Amino acid sequence: MRHIISILLENESGALSRVSGLFSARAYNIESLTVAPTEDPSMSRMTLVTSGSAEIIEQITKQLNKLIDVVKLNDLNVSCVQHIEREMMLIKLKAPVSSRDEIMRLSDIFRGNIIDVNDETYTVELTGTTEKLNAFIASFECDSILETVRSGVMGIARGSSSLHV
Amino acid sequence: MELSGAEIIAQFLDDEGVEYLFGYPGGVVLHIYDALFRADKVKHILVRHEQAATHAADGYSRSTGKTGVALVTSGPGMTNAVTGIATAYLDSIPLVVLTGQVPTGVIGSDAFQEVDSVGISRPCVKHNFLVKDINDLAETLTKAFYVASTGRPGPVVVDIPKDVTDPSIKIPYSYQSSIEMRSYNPVTKGHPFQIKKALELMLQAKKPVFYTGGGVVLGNASETLRTLVKTLNFPITSTLMGLGAYPSSDEQFLGMLGMHGTYEANMAMHDTDVLIAVGARFDDRVTGHLEHFCPTAKIIHIDIDPSSISKTVKVDIPIVGDVDDVLTSLLELLKDSDNKTLLENDATTMKDWWKQIKQWRKKNCLRYNKKTKSIKPQYVIEKLNEVTGDDAYITSDVGQHQMFAAQYYKFEEPRHWINSGGLGTMGFGLPAAMGVQLAHLDKTVACVTGEGSIQMNIQELATCMQYQLPIKIINLNNRYLGMVRQWQEFFYEGRYAMSYMDSIPDFVKLAESYGHVGMKVEKTSDVEDALKEAFAMKDKLVFIDFITNREENVYPMIAAGKGHHEMELAPDSELV
Numbered sequence: 001m002r003h004i005i006s007i008l009l010e011n012e013s014g015a016l017s018r019v020s021g022l023f024s025a026r027a028y029n030i031e032s033l034t035v036a037p038t039e040d041p042s043m044s045r046m047t048l049v050t051s052g053s054a055e056i057i058e059q060i061t062k063q064l065n066k067l068i069d070v071v072k073l074n075d076l077n078v079s080c081v082q083h084i085e086r087e088m089m090l091i092k093l094k095a096p097v098s099s100r101d102e103i104m105r106l107s108d109i110f111r112g113n114i115i116d117v118n119d120e121t122y123t124v125e126l127t128g129t130t131e132k133l134n135a136f137i138a139s140f141e142c143d144s145i146l147e148t149v150r151s152g153v154m155g156i157a158r159g160s161s162s163l164h165v
Numbered sequence: 166m167e168l169s170g171a172e173i174i175a176q177f178l179d180d181e182g183v184e185y186l187f188g189y190p191g192g193v194v195l196h197i198y199d200a201l202f203r204a205d206k207v208k209h210i211l212v213r214h215e216q217a218a219t220h221a222a223d224g225y226s227r228s229t230g231k232t233g234v235a236l237v238t239s240g241p242g243m244t245n246a247v248t249g250i251a252t253a254y255l256d257s258i259p260l261v262v263l264t265g266q267v268p269t270g271v272i273g274s275d276a277f278q279e280v281d282s283v284g285i286s287r288p289c290v291k292h293n294f295l296v297k298d299i300n301d302l303a304e305t306l307t308k309a310f311y312v313a314s315t316g317r318p319g320p321v322v323v324d325i326p327k328d329v330t331d332p333s334i335k336i337p338y339s340y341q342s343s344i345e346m347r348s349y350n351p352v353t354k355g356h357p358f359q360i361k362k363a364l365e366l367m368l369q370a371k372k373p374v375f376y377t378g379g380g381v382v383l384g385n386a387s388e389t390l391r392t393l394v395k396t397l398n399f400p401i402t403s404t405l406m407g408l409g410a411y412p413s414s415d416e417q418f419l420g421m422l423g424m425h426g427t428y429e430a431n432m433a434m435h436d437t438d439v440l441i442a443v444g445a446r447f448d449d450r451v452t453g454h455l456e457h458f459c460p461t462a463k464i465i466h467i468d469i470d471p472s473s474i475s476k477t478v479k480v481d482i483p484i485v486g487d488v489d490d491v492l493t494s495l496l497e498l499l500k501d502s503d504n505k506t507l508l509e510n511d512a513t514t515m516k517d518w519w520k521q522i523k524q525w526r527k528k529n530c531l532r533y534n535k536k537t538k539s540i541k542p543q544y545v546i547e548k549l550n551e552v553t554g555d556d557a558y559i560t561s562d563v564g565q566h567q568m569f570a571a572q573y574y575k576f577e578e579p580r581h582w583i584n585s586g587g588l589g590t591m592g593f594g595l596p597a598a599m600g601v602q603l604a605h606l607d608k609t610v611a612c613v614t615g616e617g618s619i620q621m622n623i624q625e626l627a628t629c630m631q632y633q634l635p636i637k638i639i640n641l642n643n644r645y646l647g648m649v650r651q652w653q654e655f656f657y658e659g660r661y662a663m664s665y666m667d668s669i670p671d672f673v674k675l676a677e678s679y680g681h682v683g684m685k686v687e688k689t690s691d692v693e694d695a696l697k698e699a700f701a702m703k704d705k706l707v708f709i710d711f712i713t714n715r716e717e718n719v720y721p722m723i724a725a726g727k728g729h730h731e732m733e734l735a736p737d738s739e740l741v
Contacts, residue, residue, distance in 0.1 A: 010348055013295070014283055014284075014287075014295070017284070017287065018287060021287055021288055025288050055475065055479075058475065059472065059475075059476060062471050062472035062474075063472050065471070065472075066470070066471075066472050068291070068292040068312060068346070068348060068349050069348060070348060071347055071348040072348075165347060
């Protein structure tokens with residue numbers, strides 16, 4: 001099963017490689033990983049998407065907790081937690097005159113923004129779940145897509161519970 | 166007090182109470198060596214290869230319980246130390262390894278003797294640090310010792326660039342013995358509810374068995390374990406790493422379990438209904454094939470490391486906590502009157518279980534043919550045990566001799582059996598013995614090894630000469646890489662690819678060239694006298710080269726993919 005794990009990490013050099021190294025050393029999957037500093041500059045927040053059986057996910061969280069640089073973590077896919085997840089994508093599309101209307105229409109339907117335009121291309125910014133971004137990509141012919149950049153998934157728990165020190 | 170980075174290191178090690186520093190100098194650690202030389206407080210032991218520095222610090226730690234400390238230079242110094250660091254990591258040994266690094270300004274430029282020490286060591290340390298600023302140095306050292314020695318112990322590398330130790334830059338220093346870390350708070354107290362549940366299960370058991378590991382030794386829980394096992398009258402088996410935590414001579418002790426464990430220990434594991442795992446980690450050499458592992462047992466697992474629990478074997482009652490603390494709580498609970506009654510009622514069912522165990526014991530699975538002309542390695546170990554008594558420290562290398570030592574030497578006390586269990590590092594025995602001997606100058610220290618393993622760190626005979634370490638080297642010389650040959654005999658139709666040791670040196674002359682005593686023993690009838698003679702030389706290193714039976718195999722044995730109940734005993738022809 002797919003799990004989103006939120007991690008508060010010491011903002012130290014090498015902390016990221018400890019996490020990614022753990023995953024490669026123990027042959028765990030990483031679907032996506034995103035990390036940036038928090039409002040407290042001494043800490044980074046990482047969101048990691050992985051998959052595996054319940055036993056493997058249990059080992060993953062235990063092994064992550066064992067890393068000295070991990071301050072706290074939270075599995076957003078446990079039964080007692082409801083969560084929201086978002087991913088952002090920038091996608092550069094071929095935009096010949098004949099398809100510009102269609103790109104704008106699709107962008108509207110998916111609540112995207114066209115953020116860069118020139119004679120040949122449109123670049124669309126889109127935020128949503130992974131499935132939504134996939135659906136947007138699927139609505140274009142492969143050869144009309146020049147480039148996609150995805151942020152990886154970010155997640156946060158619903159309600160008043162929060163991951164902080 | 167204003168000190169340079171190098172002086173801070175020397176002063177800190179002294180403040181921390183570090184007795185020995187095992188190391189080897191080089192370019193980027195010269196400031197540190199100069200400061201150590203001038204301070205002249207911590208005793209520095211000059212090894213002949215950096216791997217030996219980490220093994221010696223490791224042996225020191227295993228035999229004392231204190232943190233072992235090593236100092237090596239950057240680049241090759243650091244990479245040479247990695248095997249020793251990984252050895253300590255796999256066996257959870259507290260080490261602090263100081264590695265020199267090129268100056269901060271040239272890090273990343275492929276400077277002379279530069280490697281990414283933090284990157285290289287990352288997968289085999291509990292934690293590591295790169296000190297980029299002299300102002301962080303003292304605090305980092307405090308953290309390193311704290312992390313290494315608490316929770317589940319392990320090695321910590323502190324990488325120190327040369328400019329951080331510059332003698333011309335001085336800052337105020339004061340020693341800080343402990344530190345709070347928001348991201349590191351190891352659990353020590355076991356959960357009372359879990360402990361209660363565990364005891365209930367234990368008291369209902371009809372065929373219980375304790376399975377104890379290195380965690381009992383590391384957690385200094387030997388005394389408490391003994392009291393608990395005696396109170397319950399349960400049988401107990403130990404992993405390779407746990408030997409000595411419970412006295413081998415006690416009748417409740419079934420011997421070691423696992424691949425080369427005893428018949429009674431492995432059969433008890435297979436038949437048990439309640440398995441109490443204490444400070445053990447269900448290693449594959451212990452469990453055999455997981456599908457056949459303890460098929461009818463409920464499992465209680467006490468361990469300080471949550472990630473050890475249910476890692477390979479699903480556990481019914483996990484207890485995360487310090488082993489000694491949890492065992493003490495169990496003993497306290499046993500004093501309750503209800504539990505006392507239960508324990509008395511239990512005595513009858515336990516009688517049947519012990520009867521069964523006695524049946525298994527009758528197999529006498531460690532029998533071997535003593536009437537051979539060539540020397541049996543098992544016989545050497547038995548005689549070694551007789552000659553050294555219970556108070557000796559035995560280190561070993563890795564291979565058949567290691568298994569023979571584990572099977573035939575009866576360890577009575579914890580921290581007296583020093584070997585590389587997890588990583589299985591050949592070349593560990595001699596340098597580890599140096600650390601042990603330095604920690605216990607007046608005690609008997611023997612290194613059980615083979616002609617393969619000993620040559621992996623043979624250069625340390627020079628270190629032993631320099632510091633006059635009277636280690637006794639018991640070389641079981643069968644002219645084969647014995648364990649490799651055994652597997653080739655069993656599983657590769659006897660094709661002995663590269664397991665034959667050709668061109669073996671004359672170990673007697675070799676020992677003598679280092680100023681030690683060398684002895685060669687070729688007849689069974691000479692074994693005992695030779696050992697007595699060697700151990701009588703209290704102030705000499707004696708290298709005894711025992712020419713042993715070439716194709717001796719280690720039995721009993723569970724082949725890969727088999728369960729505990731499918732173990733093979735030595736063929737009848739072997740048993741007389």
